[in-house]
Amino acid sequence: MNKAILSVLGKDQPGIVAAVTGVLFAQDCNVENVSQTILQTEFAGIFVFSFSDDLSLEILENELTAKLQPLDLSVHVKLLHHQKRPSTFPESEPFVITTKGPDRKGLVAGITEVMARHGVNITNLQAVFKGGDEPGNNIMIYEVDVPVDLDQKILENELRQRAKELLLEISIQHRNIFEAINRI
Amino acid sequence: MLTDREILSTLEMLKSENLDVRTVTLGINLLDCASHDAEKLKYKIHTRIAHFAEKLVFVCEQIGQKYGIPVVNKRIAVSPIAVVGAAMSSSQLVDVAKTLDAVAEEVNVDFIGGFSALVEKGIARGDRALIEAIPHALTATNRVCASVNVASTRAGINMDAVLFMGKAIKQAAELTSDKDGLACAKLCVFANIPQDIPFMAGAYLGIGEADAVINVGVSGPGVVKKAIDRARQSDSKLDLGQISELIKKTAYKVTRVGELIGREVAERLKIRFGVVDLSLAPTPHVGDSVGEIFQSLGLVSIGVPGTTAALALLNDAVKKGGAFASSRVGGLSGAFIPVSEDLNISKSAREGFIGLDKLEAITSVCSVGLDMVAIPGDTSEDTIAAIIADEMAIGVINHKTTATRLIPVPGKKAGEEAFFGGLLGQATIIPVNNAKGANHFIRHGGLIPAPIHSLMN
Numbered sequence: 151m152n153k154a155i156l157s158v159l160g161k162d163q164p165g166i167v168a169a170v171t172g173v174l175f176a177q178d179c180n181v182e183n184v185s186q187t188i189l190q191t192e193f194a195g196i197f198v199f200s201f202s203d204d205l206s207l208e209i210l211e212n213e214l215t216a217k218l219q220p221l222d223l224s225v226h227v228k229l230l231h232h233q234k235r236p237s238t239f240p241e242s243e244p245f246v247i248t249t250k251g252p253d254r255k256g257l258v259a260g261i262t263e264v265m266a267r268h269g270v271n272i273t274n275l276q277a278v279f280k281g282g283d284e285p286g287n288n289i290m291i292y293e294v295d296v297p298v299d300l301d302q303k304i305l306e307n308e309l310r311q312r313a314k315e316l317l318l319e320i321s322i323q324h325r326n327i328f329e330a331i332n333r334i
Numbered sequence: 335m336l337t338d339r340e341i342l343s344t345l346e347m348l349k350s351e352n353l354d355v356r357t358v359t360l361g362i363n364l365l366d367c368a369s370h371d372a373e374k375l376k377y378k379i380h381t382r383i384a385h386f387a388e389k390l391v392f393v394c395e396q397i398g399q400k401y402g403i404p405v406v407n408k409r410i411a412v413s414p415i416a417v418v419g420a421a422m423s424s425s426q427l428v429d430v431a432k433t434l435d436a437v438a439e440e441v442n443v444d445f446i447g448g449f450s451a452l453v454e455k456g457i458a459r460g461d462r463a464l465i466e467a468i469p470h471a472l473t474a475t476n477r478v479c480a481s482v483n484v485a486s487t488r489a490g491i492n493m494d495a496v497l498f499m500g501k502a503i504k505q506a507a508e509l510t511s512d513k514d515g516l517a518c519a520k521l522c523v524f525a526n527i528p529q530d531i532p533f534m535a536g537a538y539l540g541i542g543e544a545d546a547v548i549n550v551g552v553s554g555p556g557v558v559k560k561a562i563d564r565a566r567q568s569d570s571k572l573d574l575g576q577i578s579e580l581i582k583k584t585a586y587k588v589t590r591v592g593e594l595i596g597r598e599v600a601e602r603l604k605i606r607f608g609v610v611d612l613s614l615a616p617t618p619h620v621g622d623s624v625g626e627i628f629q630s631l632g633l634v635s636i637g638v639p640g641t642t643a644a645l646a647l648l649n650d651a652v653k654k655g656g657a658f659a660s661s662r663v664g665g666l667s668g669a670f671i672p673v674s675e676d677l678n679i680s681k682s683a684r685e686g687f688i689g690l691d692k693l694e695a696i697t698s699v700c701s702v703g704l705d706m707v708a709i710p711g712d713t714s715e716d717t718i719a720a721i722i723a724d725e726m727a728i729g730v731i732n733h734k735t736t737a738t739r740l741i742p743v744p745g746k747k748a749g750e751e752a753f754f755g756g757l758l759g760q761a762t763i764i765p766v767n768n769a770k771g772a773n774h775f776i777r778h779g780g781l782i783p784a785p786i787h788s789l790m791n
Contacts, residue, residue, distance in 0.1 A: 323402035330590040332340040
C-alpha cells in the first residue's frame with residue numbers, strides 16, 4: 151500500500167469533508183488521519199490516506215479538482231514516502247509559549263525566528279489578532295517541542311528579550327501544567 | 335492539543351489570581367542523630383539536614399520556572415526535637431535551636447519546623463526541657479518554629495501542658511517585647527497535630543515517617559474568590575449548592591498544581607513524595623485573602639452572622655475538590671484564618687466585625703484555629719492557657735486538628751496595632767473579654783479525659 155496526503159483550501163461550507171471522502175472512497179482509498187480547521191471564513195483540511203498500487207494519483211487529483219473546484223475549493227495531492235519521523239528530530243519536551251500584546255506586524259515572525267534558530271519545533275499554533283492595543287485581544291499560543299539538550303535558560307532569555315522588543319508579555323511553561331489543571 | 339480556553343484560564347490563575355505553590359517542605363528524620371553528647375548531637379543534626387536539603391531551593395526554583403509557577407517558600411520540618419534531644423538540658427536545647435537556625439540559613443530555607451514536643455498524655459523529661467527552652471530558642475533564632483501538641487481525641491487534654499504553654503507564650507512575648515512578641519508568632523499549640531503538615535509554624539516530621547519526605551502546601555484563596563466572582567457575575571441566581579460545586583472544581587485545579595510540582599521536586603531530589611496539604615492559606619497581599627472570599631459569598635465581612643456557615647461550605651468544598659485531585663492528601667487541608675497574615679481578616683478585626691469569640695466559633699469548621707491572633711500584653715498566663723484549653727476542647731471533641739498561635743503583645747492594649755513583618759503581617763490587638771481574676775479551673779491541672787468516641791476499637 152502507498153500513502154498520500156491531500157490538502158483542501160477554500161471557502162467554508164457544509165459538505166466539504168463529505169465531497170473529499172466520497173471521492174476517496176469511490177477510489178478505494180483508506181483515510182488514516184484527518185485534520186481540519188476554520189480560520190475566519192476559510193476552511194483548511196489535510197487528509198492522509200492509503201491507496202492501492204493500481205491507482206494513479208494524477209487521476210485522483212483530477213477527480214477531486216473536478217468535484218471541488220465548483221465549490222470554490224483548491225486541492226493538492228502529494229505522495230508520501232515511506233518513512234517514520236526523521237531521526238533529525240531530537241528528543242524533546244513539550245512546552246507552551248503564550249504571548250499577549252498590542253497588535254502589529256511581525257509578531258509571529260519575530261517570535262518564531264528565535265524558536266527556529268534553536269531547533270524548537272512548533273506542533274500547534276493558534277493566533278488570534280482582533281487588532282488594537284488591548285493585550286487580551288491579541289494572543290498567540292505556540293505548542294512547541296524543545297530539544298532536551300538545548301540550554302533552556304538561553305532559549306528563554308532570548309525569547310523574553312525578543313518579546314520585550316515586540317512589547318509582548320510572554321509565558322513559557324511545560325505543557326504538563328495545563329494538562330494537570332484542566333484534565334482529569 | 336490543548337484548547338485556547340484551557341491555556342488562557344490557566345494563565346489567568348497564575349498571573350492575576352495569585353496561584354502558587356505556597357510551600358515545598360522537606361521532612362527530615364533526625365531520630366538517629368540522638369546522642370548524650372550535645373556537640374555530637376548538633377554536628378549530626380547539622381550534617382543530616384545539610385545533606386538532604388542542599389539542593390532543595392535550587393530544584394524548587396528550577397521546577398517552578400519550568401511550569402511558570404512560583405514555589406514561594408522552601409522549608410524544612412524535622413523530627414520532634416524533644417525526642418531527638420531528650421537527653422539534653424533546656425539550655426542545651428536552645429543551642430540545638432541555634433544549630434537548626436544556622437543550617438536553615440545555610441541551605442536558604444525561610445523556616446525550619448520541628449522544635450516540637452508531643453505531650454498530649456504526659457510530659458517526659460525531654461519534653462519539659464524543650465518547652466522550657468522554647469521562649470529562649472525562638473528569641474535567639476529567626477527561622478526556627480516550635481509546636482507542642484497538648485491534646486488529642488485519643489488521649490484527652492493535658493491541662494498541665496496547657497498551663498505550661500500559657501507560661502511559655504507569656505515568656506516568649508516578654509523576651510521579644512521589642513518586636514511586639516514576635517517569638518509567639520513562631521509557636522503553635524495543637525490538638526490532634528498531623529505528622530505531615532508542610533505549613534509553618536506547625537510543621538514537624540512525625541515519628542512514623544521515613545528518612546526524608548517532600549510535602550507540599552498549595553494555596554489559592556485568590557483563585558477561589560475570582561472563580562466565585564466570575565460565576566456570580568454571569569449568573570446572579572447561583573445557589574449555594576452550585577457555588578460549592580464551583581469551589582470544588584477550583585480546589586481540584588489548585589491541588590493538581592501542587593501535586594505535579596511536589597512529585598517532580600521529590601523525583602529530582604530522589605526523596606519520596608508525601609502529601610499535598612490543600613489549604614487555602616492567605617498572605618498579607620491584596621487578592622490573596624481568605625477573608626475576601628466571604629465577601630464574594632455575600633457577607634459584609636468575615637465575622638458577621640453567617641460566617642460559620644459560609645466557612646463550613648468553603649472548607650468542605652475545598653476538601654472534596656482536593657481529595658479528588660490527589661490520592662495523597664494530608665496535613666491540615668482546609669481554610670486558614672490567620673488574622674494578621676490576611677489583610678481582609680485583619681481589617682475585619684480592626685473594624686470590630688470579628689472578635690475572639692467568633693474566631694473561636696469558626697475554628698470548629700475550619701482547618702486550624704486561633705491563628706496569629708494578637709491579644710493585649712497584660713493578658714495573664716492563666717487566661718492564655720484557658721483560651722488554649724477551649725480551643726483544644728473543640729479539636730478533641732470534634733475529632734479534628736485545632737491550634738492556637740496567640741501573641742500577647744507586650745505593652746500594648748486592645749485596639750492598638752502589632753507589627754510582625756513579612757508573611758506574618760500586622761494585626762489589630764483583639765480584646766480578651768472576661769479575663770479578670772484568677773482562673774481556678776485551669777489551675778486544677780491533670781488530664782481532661784478522652785471523650786467517649788475515642789473508644790473506637
